[in-house]
Amino acid sequence: xxxxxxxxxxECGPRKTRVSIIxxxxxxxxxxxxxxxxxxxxxxxxxxxxxxxxCSKDSSRDVVQRWMEQNADCGLGLVLRQNVQNARLAVTRxxxxxxxxxxxxxFLDADNQLYPRCIEKHVAALDAYPAAAAxxxxxxxxxxxxxxxxxxxxxxxxxxxxxxxxxxAMIRTxxxxxxxxxxxxxYGWEDYDLWLRLCEAEGYAVQLPEILSRYREHGQSMLRxxxxxxxxxxxxxxxxxxxxxxxxLH
Amino acid sequence: xxxxxxxxxxxPRSGPKxxxxxxxxxxxxxxxxxxxxxxxxxxxxxxxxxxxxxxxxQVEWLKKAVNALNAKRRWWWWFVPGWLLRSALFRxxxxxxxxxxxxxxxxxxxxxxxxxDPLRHYVFEGMQEGRSGIFGDxxxxxxxxxxxxxxxxxxxxxxxxxxxxxxxxxxxxWYRDQYAGSIRDGQNPLEDYLTMIDDDVFRDPGALFSTxxxxxxxxxxxxMHPLVHFVEYGLFEGRRAFSPAKVNAFLAGGSIDGLRxxxxxxxxxxxxxxLYWKGGNFFFTDIAHYVVSYLENKGFIASSLDSDxxxxxxxxxxxxxxxxxxxxxGPGQYWxxxxxxxxxxxxxxxxxTSWFTLAxxxxxxxxxxxxxxxxxxxxxxxxxxxxxxxxxxxxPGSRLRFExxxxxxxxxxxxxxxxxxxxERFTERPYDIAFLGALNARRASALAALAPTLxxxxxxxxxxxxxxxVRSTDPDMxxxxxxxxxxxxxxxxxxxxxxxxxxxxxxxxxxxxxAQGCVVVTEPCTPIGILQDGLHYLTATLxxxxxxxxxxxxxxxxxxxxxxxxxxxxxxxxxxxSQIGLSAxx
Numbered sequence: 041x042x043x044x045x046x047x048x049x050x051e052c053g054p055r056k057t058r059v060s061i062i063x064x065x066x067x068x069x070x071x072x073x074x075x076x077x078x079x080x081x082x083x084x085x086x087x088x089x090x091x092x093x094x095c096s097k098d099s100s101r102d103v104v105q106r107w108m109e110q111n112a113d114c115g116l117g118l119v120l121r122q123n124v125q126n127a128r129l130a131v132t133r134x135x136x137x138x139x140x141x142x143x144x145x146x147f148l149d150a151d152n153q154l155y156p157r158c159i160e161k162h163v164a165a166l167d168a169y170p171a172a173a174a175x176x177x178x179x180x181x182x183x184x185x186x187x188x189x190x191x192x193x194x195x196x197x198x199x200x201x202x203x204x205x206x207x208x209a210m211i212r213t214x215x216x217x218x219x220x221x222x223x224x225x226x227y228g229w230e231d232y233d234l235w236l237r238l239c240e241a242e243g244y245a246v247q248l249p250e251i252l253s254r255y256r257e258h259g260q261s262m263l264r265x266x267x268x269x270x271x272x273x274x275x276x277x278x279x280x281x282x283x284x285x286x287x288x289l290h
Numbered sequence: 291x292x293x294x295x296x297x298x299x300x301x302p303r304s305g306p307k308x309x310x311x312x313x314x315x316x317x318x319x320x321x322x323x324x325x326x327x328x329x330x331x332x333x334x335x336x337x338x339x340x341x342x343x344x345x346x347x348q349v350e351w352l353k354k355a356v357n358a359l360n361a362k363r364r365w366w367w368w369f370v371p372g373w374l375l376r377s378a379l380f381r382x383x384x385x386x387x388x389x390x391x392x393x394x395x396x397x398x399x400x401x402x403x404x405x406x407d408p409l410r411h412y413v414f415e416g417m418q419e420g421r422s423g424i425f426g427d428x429x430x431x432x433x434x435x436x437x438x439x440x441x442x443x444x445x446x447x448x449x450x451x452x453x454x455x456x457x458x459x460x461x462x463x464w465y466r467d468q469y470a471g472s473i474r475d476g477q478n479p480l481e482d483y484l485t486m487i488d489d490d491v492f493r494d495p496g497a498l499f500s501t502x503x504x505x506x507x508x509x510x511x512x513x514m515h516p517l518v519h520f521v522e523y524g525l526f527e528g529r530r531a532f533s534p535a536k537v538n539a540f541l542a543g544g545s546i547d548g549l550r551x552x553x554x555x556x557x558x559x560x561x562x563x564x565l566y567w568k569g570g571n572f573f574f575t576d577i578a579h580y581v582v583s584y585l586e587n588k589g590f591i592a593s594s595l596d597s598d599x600x601x602x603x604x605x606x607x608x609x610x611x612x613x614x615x616x617x618x619x620g621p622g623q624y625w626x627x628x629x630x631x632x633x634x635x636x637x638x639x640x641x642x643t644s645w646f647t648l649a650x651x652x653x654x655x656x657x658x659x660x661x662x663x664x665x666x667x668x669x670x671x672x673x674x675x676x677x678x679x680x681x682x683x684x685x686p687g688s689r690l691r692f693e694x695x696x697x698x699x700x701x702x703x704x705x706x707x708x709x710x711x712x713x714e715r716f717t718e719r720p721y722d723i724a725f726l727g728a729l730n731a732r733r734a735s736a737l738a739a740l741a742p743t744l745x746x747x748x749x750x751x752x753x754x755x756x757x758x759x760v761r762s763t764d765p766d767m768x769x770x771x772x773x774x775x776x777x778x779x780x781x782x783x784x785x786x787x788x789x790x791x792x793x794x795x796x797x798x799x800x801x802x803x804x805a806q807g808c809v810v811v812t813e814p815c816t817p818i819g820i821l822q823d824g825l826h827y828l829t830a831t832l833x834x835x836x837x838x839x840x841x842x843x844x845x846x847x848x849x850x851x852x853x854x855x856x857x858x859x860x861x862x863x864x865x866x867x868s869q870i871g872l873s874a875x876x
Contacts (some may be wrong), residue, residue: 073479102440155746160859164706165706175706180738181738187731187738188729188734188737188741191751191754192754192763193754195765198766246705247706249749250748250751252749273396274392274396288403290403
């Protein structure tokens with residue numbers, strides 16, 4: 041698994057918890073506090089919050105550090121690391137994963153948010169479904185558009201034609217390490233690539249038929265910028281099909 | 291943006307009403323407001339402008355193509371056989387690079403998916419269909435061309451007049467009443483209507499058909515009067531014709547007074563054949579089997595079949611479930627006119643859909659139609675047809691009775707399902723809210739708006755995005771029996787309409803909801819008389835729904851309320867159970 045070296049900026053509380061919420065951070069000073077607050081407000085408390093800053097150019101890092109200092113007594117493990125060099129999303133997530141000492145990891149991007157029972161429900165799902173490598177809920181899309189995603193069940197047949205499962209999911213740490221974490225893919229779609237590799241390893245994710253988190257869609261979302269420019273899409277599709285020959289992307 | 295719809299007029303609250311009790315509600319409202327008219331006009335203008343742009347792009351491309359093909363040819367060209375020549379022409383067009391294949395494939399994923407040659411597809415089909423993407427994104431054309439005033443003049447001959455009147459959509463009395471004072475002297479109402487189109491696109495022929503809506507949803511209809519187009523072509527092509535808003539008002543203005551039970555359409559001395567199309571939606575097959583149980587219950591000899599080709603004329607009652615399938619795609623498409631006019635049809639479709647148009651074109655040929663929704667059946671009666679209501683009830687032994695059963699293994703594996711306890715006490719049901727409905731843009735934005743509320747309760751939301759026809763093997767397909775198990779363990783069944791129609795979806799709200807002991811919380815529905823808002827189910831606009839749900843689930847007063855509605859549902863089901871088998875009832 042490819043990770044990045046980091047420097048530690050803040051750490052308090054337990055890291056050996058049942059669940060780690062991993063937050064890759066890059067230039068989201070205006071959104072990150074809402075994400076952290078939503079994580080700290082979880083009903084499930086056996087939780088570590090691991091933020092990995094990927095060399096943000098704004099004040100994201102300071103904002104998080106201040107928030108962690110002020111909330112050191114919130115009862116959760118709090119970790120803030122900074123990549124020694126910008127490593128992009130997939131590697132930053134892996135870096136968080138490598139720092140985690142939990143049975144389950146949940147991936148929360150810095151501009152998204154969780155509803156209070158999100159982690160509790162995901163943990164219950166993985167406890168009840170030992171054969172599932174991951175669990176994902178339905179997600180409310182907010183800000184630029186009102187929508188709901190993550191409404192279909194995990195299906196190799198459906199994934200063959202495109203992704204419909206976001207990265208905001210809970211994955212068994214062991215299973216994710218077994219898959220060598222996320223792979224860095226130019227222009228994005230590392231989450232799609234992960235689900236495809238899970239299919240290839242004969243694994244699956246179970247769907248939680250409830251809305252448990254929020255996905256912010258705005259001009260700066262990766263989906264709206266890098267990934268969806270038509271030339272990049274063509275390249276991404278070709279790249280994906282090279283990696284997974286069974287795909288049928290058009 | 292979530293569209294908020296106004297609540298319907300409340301029903302008269304005179305206590306519970308048994309089956310068959312008459313409820314007459316208000317007549318339809320006046321014409322759309324100035325704001326609504328402006329919105330429609332804006333959309334019509336944008337449609338026309340977009341069409342002009344598309345035509346301009348085609349003209350430019352055709353010029354380039356003609357120039358490319360006219361370029362100087364070699365001497366041997368004239369000796370090339372025809373079939374080879376065609377390929378050579380395509381190769382020549384490709385060489386000249388006037389067609390952006392990649393862009394075309396991107397704009398038309400179905401072409402790419404089908405593995406078709408983009409250029410050939412464009413020339414043979416795409417151009418006529420107005421496909422985009424031929425020049426690539428960077429070359430979007432902006433050329434405007436006025437086409438207004440080109441509508442064909444038509445002659446109102448007897449045949450056309452007959453077809454229009456036969457469609458049931460022109461209502462002279464309604465027209466005179468609605469446009470009193472503005473009908474030109476000496477004009478009969480139909481001619482007045484047909485010639486007013488250029489002056490007033492909002493002038494309608496009756497309470498059901500909306501002239502402006504037809505233009506809006508059928509963008510290619512520019513050269514004919516909308517109603518003339520509909521009776522000449524639209525009916526046969528399955529064009530969407532009825533606006534949800536007008537349908538809501540039209541159905542609310544109907545009466546279930548004179549609705550007849552299915553048995554009254556049939557000769558009890560003859561056996562009955564219930565037909566369904568085997569390639570169709572599996573729900574309709576279930577309905578066909580159900581109709582057989584229903585008729586047997588009433589002492590008929592009945593059987594369901596997927597073909598009537600071996601059944602000779604006479605000596606049998608014929609009932610067709612979902613005529614838009616059986617008589618359009620199935621064996622019914624080859625029927626003689628006698629068979630069409632003898633059959634009794636069961637409509638399953640909502641009025642604003644293209645399926646409904648196809649069904650309408652079939653069942654008006656006999657004028658004998660039943661509907662699974664009483665308000666819809668009342669609408670047919672209002673159109674002058676012999677109309678009946680077919681109640682889908684959980685008859686013992688029928689496919690619509692969902693007993694306690696195990697959940698399908700595939701569903702258990704793919705979706706997190708709570709431990710189902712089937713508690714005696716309603717308040718102990720493990721799920722607070724259940725939802726079942728294919729996701730579309732409207733439902734997605736509605737669920738997003740409800741998300742903060744839904745997230746604070748225990749939900750089972752089955753809302754898959756389905757692309758293409760529904761197959762029972764789709765991993766996201768949930769059987770009625772599976773959903774019924776969830777519903778038996780849920781307090782509230784949430785209903786969000788698929789569109790702007792307020793259609794009361796009987797099978798969803800009644801069979802999957804009330805019959806399973808759920809309290810239905812829905813957007814406002816067209817009143818159906820038999821079930822009453824506030825007594826058997828609860829309504830709220832999408833804007834008011836979060837507050838209502840929280841009230842029902844978190845306050846003592848609210849919990850009393852849902853308990854009371856649940857108890858009313860139980861009583862209703864007991865009443866229905868006791869009437870099943872009595873020939874006087876439906």
